[in-house]
Structure formats: C-alpha cells, structure tokens
Amino acid sequence: MEVIKKRIEELTSILNQANYEYYNLDNPSITDQEYDKYLRELINLEEKYPEYQDPNSPTKRVGGEAIDKFNKVRHAIPMISLSNVFNEEEIRDFDKRIRNAGFKPEYVCELKIDGLSVSLHYEHGKLKFAATRGDGVIGEDITHNVKTIKTVPLDLGRDIDIEVRGEIYMNKATLEKLNLEREKNGEVKLQNVRNAAAGSIRQLDPKIAAKRHLDTWIYHLPNPLDYGILTHYEALEYMKELGFKVNPASRLVSDVDGILEFIREYTEKRKSLPYEIDGIVIKVNDIRMQQELGATAKYPRWATAYKFPAEEVLTKLVDIKFTVGRTGQVTPNAVLEPVLVMGSTIRRATLHNEDYCRALDLRIGDIVSIKKAGDVIPEVVEAKIDRRIGTEKPFSMIQTCPICGTSLVKKGNVDYFCENEACPKKNIESLIHYASRNAMNIDGLGDEIIEDFYNEGFIRTIPDFYLLKNHKEDIIELEGYGLKKVTNLLLAIEESKQNSVERLIFGLGISGIGAKNAKLLASTFKDIHQLAKATYEELTEIRDIGDILARNIVDYFANPANINLIHTLEDMGINMKYLGVAVRENENFTDKKFVITGTISFVSRDEAKALIESYGGKCVDSVSKKTDVVIVGDAPGSKYIKAQELGITIWNEEKFKEIVDSL
Secondary structure (H helix, E strand, O other): OHHHHHHHHHHHHHHHHHHHHHHHOOOOOOOHHHHHHHHHHHHHHHHHOHHHOOOOOHHHOOOOOOOOOOOEEEOOOOOOOOEEEOOHHHHHHHHHHHHHOOOOOOEEEEEEEOOEEEEEEEEOOEEEEEEEOOOOOEEEEOHHHHOOOOOOOOEOOOOOOEEEEEEEEOOHHHHHHHHHHHHHOOOOOOOOHHHHHHHHHOOOOHHHHHHOOOEEEEEEOOOHHHHOOOEHHHHHHHHHHOOOOOOOOOEEEOOHHHHHHHHHHHHHHHHHOOOOEEEEEEEEOEHHHHHHHOEOOOOEOOEEEEEOOOOOEEEEEEEEEEEEOOOOEEEEEEEEEEEEEOOEEEEEEEOOOHHHHHHOOOEEOOEEEEEEEOOOEEEEEEEOHHHOOOOOEEOOOOOEOOOOOOEOEEEOOOEEEOOOOOOHHHHHHHHHHHHOOOOOOOOOOOHHHHHHHHHHOOOOOHHHHHHHHHHHHHHHOOOOOOHHHHHHHHHHHHHHOOOOHHHHHHHOOOOOOOHHHHHHHHHHHOEHHHHHHOOHHHHHOOOOOOHHHHHHHHHHHHOHHHHHHHHHHHHOOOOOEOOOOOOOOOOOOOOOEEEEEOEOOOOOHHHHHHHHHHOOOEEOOOOOOOOOEEEEOEOOOHHHHHHHHHOOEEEEHHHHHHHHHOO
C-alpha cells in the first residue's frame, strides 16, 4: 500500500507542475498525451484507494490559477472542462451510460479547437469584460487583449445581457508567419498554435496581441433556457444571429454511428483545415436532458471530447525483454509504462533487433516516442535524450536463449536465432500463431492461455487444440477457468473447423506467407491438397508469389511431417477447401490500387473493399503516385484533394455504381 500512496503523490506532483507550466507559463514540459495518461492513472488510483487522495488533487481542478498580473474574475456559472474518450468503445460507453439513465439523446458534434477558452460578458449588448477559464471558478480578466480580436463583437446592436463561451485560437498560417519574423529577429520560435494564442492573450500590452491576429470560435451558451432556447443546436444558431463567429462544421446526429462518421470525416479533413483541432466534442442536444444528467465535480455527464490519437506518443521505457519467435528468432521488446496509441493501450513495443536499439541509443529508463507501424504493430521510434536524468541503463544484447539457455547464432548482419528445435518457446509461438485472429481465429485462446495450456501439457502440437475437450474437467479446476469460459472456448475450437482454408494455410506458418497471400493461394488452388501438389513454376506464375515464396511453399509440402499434419487435421474434421469467392479478373479493377474517401451511399466501405478485391484490385489507405483510382463519396477528405493534385483517376459515386452494376 505504501507503493500506491507514493505513486499517487508522484502523479499529483507531476500533474500540478504540468498545470502550472501549461496554464500559467504557457510553456509545458510534457505533452498533452502524457498529461492525459498520468491523469487517467491518478483517477483510477483515487477511485480504488480514496484514503490516499489529496484534498487538492489535480483531479478536482479544471485549469490553472489566475496569474497575478491580471485582475481576477469569478465565473457565475463554473467553466468546467470535458472528460476525454479515445476510441470507439469509449464513445459507445458514453452513449450507453446516457441511454441506461433512461434517455434517448440526439448529439451535436463539434470540432475541438486547439486554443484558449474564453468567456465573453455583455451588458445591454456591449462587451463588458472577457475572462479565461482559470481554475473553472476564478479566471483572468483579458478584456484589453480580447478587444483586439476582430471577430469578437464589441456591440451586439441590441439591448441584451448575455454570456457566451468559446475558444481563442491562432491560424496555422499566422503562426508560420509569426515564427518567420521571430527567427529573423533572433527570437525563440513559438511551439504551437495553442501556446502562441495563450501567450498572445496574456500580453500586458494589447498592441502585441493585436499584431498576433488572433481569432475566435464561439460554441457555448451557459444559460440557454433564459432565452427560451431548448437545444444546444438552437443555441449555436442564436449566437450566430447575434454576430458571433460559430464554426459551420457543427452537426446534429441521431446516434453513435453518426458520431463515428463525423469523427472519420474530420480525421481525414483535419490536415486541410486552416486551424488546429485536437478532437471532436460530443454534446447531448436537449438542454433539459443536459440538466437532468448533471455533472461530476470535474466533468458534465452530458458531454465528452474524443481526442485524436497523438502523432507523437511519449512514455517511459521501463525494461527491455527478449522474446523467441516461432522461427527461433530472438527479438528485443520494449516494456513500457501503459500508454494510449491510436485508441488502444500499449504496454509493449517491438525494438526489431540489436542494431535498431543501438542506432537509437536506447536506455532503460528513457522517455521514448512510439507509434503504430501501419496502425497495427507499436514500435519505438526515438529516445528523448534531452529528458535523461542520468540513471538510465544502456542496452545490452543477450548471448543465450532466454527460454532454454542455448547459445544464440547470429545470421546475416543483425538477427540472432535459437537453433534448439526443442526450445519450448518456439513451439508455443507456433501454437499462438495458429490460433490467432488472422489464422484460425479461435476466440478465447490468447497468448497467456496457450502458454498455460502448454505448461500443463494440454496443448503441445496443433492437433492438440482439437483434443482439448478431453481435458475439460482438468481445465475447469485451474484458477480463472470456470465452466462457462471453458465451454465457450471448446465451442470456438469446434467452430474453427469450418473456416475457409486460407486461414489454415496462414496458420500453418509457411515462411513468408501472410494472410493476403494465403487467401490468394486458397482462391487459386481451391483446396490445400491441390496447393501441396503445386510446382515451383506454377506458383511463380501467380501474381504476388515470387521466387522465394514459391520455394518456401514447395519446401513446406515436401516435408512428410507437414503432410502428415494436414492429413491428421483433415481426419479431425478441419475444412481443407476454399469457401470464399474466387478472384475474377476485370479490366477496371485487376492489379489496380484503390483508395476510398467519403461515404458511399449504396454500399458500406467494407463491402466496397471486398468487391474491389474480388475482382483482383487492392485497397490501400493513403493516396500516392502509385494509386490508380480514388473513389469519392459524400463529404470526402484531404485524400480527394491530394488525388486531384497528383492527377489520379477519380471515380465519383455514380461512376463506381455504374461499373459495379455492369459486372
């Protein structure tokens, strides 16, 4: 428990310092992503161990304190901040909580502007004062600088008392121009648009703020019922009528699917916007529903903010562990402080090989930058050397297998292998691969469970998966394995027997054969026995199957042990035939690369991709010179613009439907 208490104290200290730097100095030393990670960890710990919670915990605060050089302003209605969500599951949970409370909400989706929150107060239609959020209750009077912002009306032209709230921001082009001038003058460049806006609005001399060409988006009316307004969307329209600058991207949606579509659209459009956004704000539209849902001490229950995945995600490299793959290759892996990357929590990341670690000069204890390669496999891309404190430990490559102790053999320039055929870890990795999602997709058989069953002697070879039912009673007796869990697992194993054969081909682990090539082989030869008879010459005639892959396939099926394995699996009832649609050639699709952007009305995105691939086309995520066709639906993003710039063939929805209907 002492460890928990110390961690809470450490997180409290880190976050308090970060708040001071962010809100008071406009000079943060940690990223927003790191701040969110630490805050989440502290919230979770305080919920589990409330006895260790600091009365002044940063989880109870909204922003920073008002700085002394400005007069302080008390907000009549507190300016509380929003909770954050990071992926589709959390968005659905937010919606579920509201529906479970007995409501059927509509939502308004808005762009989350990366700037500085502001409250504007008018008396008899004239601007009386403007204030920052501050700590949510006490803010700073910044009227003298806000008056320099041309989009803030000084007189509404009608006799009305009103408060509106929004964001002060700086356009990307303004920051770029400002930094060029600062560079010429030998001044330090401003880090980003948020810091630039915040720093500008806190200048004592309004002439400096005026030169920064700040702007505003107004997005909140704190007391709409006082004006007879019953929905948030109506409030946005009302504020627009009063002369405030309201972002036109706001959209009323009826359900979670509408929210997700809005997020997808502006994830694509984000780079092409003239200002920075760092997420999407989601609000319940009905004002009385908002009031009934209420708020916690820190967040409203009727609104949340989806945060875009950080382009650079920082966390601590806690350790470097070595793993043995199914081929015997030994790979260093980063053990990380848990961190959100592209919407999922990452605790480990690949370090590839010894040379990679040395090139990055990685040290245990470093703050490192990580990303997902192809949005799938997390990897470490940089050590933040300027964040080192002197206690970090340099990387050292091991010389013996971490599982069986056999001396490693270096092959080629960088890779190390354990050549012990009896090494347990090699066998375990082969079994994990066989049961994985893209292979036989046996739900419930995760890595740790397979390792447990291997150690218990239940599964040592691939056929043992289908004999696991003989150990049902023994498994139920293990800790963490109840009757329902084991029954579902055995059912999933039986269901895997009906898979189309491409999953088996991939699961067998033929060197170099991934899921896509496995499907290509299955659709070409129709069953695994025909594939086993295929010659080297026949294989090399297939698109995407080159010399090396053809040789690997021939060698695999030339091994009697592998043929025996296939016969054994067939006798156990595993399907050996291709159940999908054969790839048909078509001049519009075959051997061409496609990108889809926007919403296609007559077919879902997944269905469109499947259709293209069934005619030999390939769908890719990004537009490049190698892209053949970009299919453009409703509300296309920046991919459409890039396609136009590169002169790539563009099909609108009507063209795509015309071609599809003719097939």
